[in-house]
Amino acid sequence: MDYKSKKVIGMGVVTELTGLSERQVRYYEEKGLVFPERTKGGSRKYSFHDVERLVEVATKLEDGWRIQDIKERERRLSAKQRDDLIRGQLNSAFRTFPTKK
Template sequence: MDLNDRRQLPLFAIGTVQKLTGLSARQIRYYEEHDLIQPARTSGKQRQFSFADVERLMMIRTWLDEGHNMAGVKRNFAEMERRPAAKQMAKNELSDAEVYKWLERELLDARAQTESIFQGDLSRFYRKKH
């Protein structure tokens, strides 16, 4: 079993997820109603959450704390799924030339109305020159 399979294993009850995420059970059920998470169910219909579910809930909480609404959260997840290669590249250290290329693509892409994967990373181009 590889690491990704292990991340998908349903291990946590909703009470444990509440402690891990700081969210209420009501909030967690609300996000499930909006198809932002899909926890597994036991034969007794109890929710069982995986590490991946907990990570998604933490991202939801972070985005909401930053001021996004539910539509913005859904848009962020859609963007993440649409650009898996961009997500992977953003994790790695990029050269200035690579950042320029990605920025150019995002600026030319009319659909790029969501946050940039380079948000915060562009500051390197506006540093004071001594």
């Protein structure tokens, strides 16, 4: 695991780094856009990837995106990434070359 993936950043630092309020950060979590870990005491811990994600989400919302649009785009990208991965594995297994679309 790289250092950017470790969930070690508390809410106070996240709000300082992103410029978002605690309420905004909790709202994005509630909407399934970011997934912090919880300590035994219930405090949220975020990774650097989470911080980058929060900034990305906030920027898209400022640009007029809706939360539903963000989640739908990610769902489509995830499906494409999965398809690309499977295609790559098949190409590797059968020593074929990808076709251009």
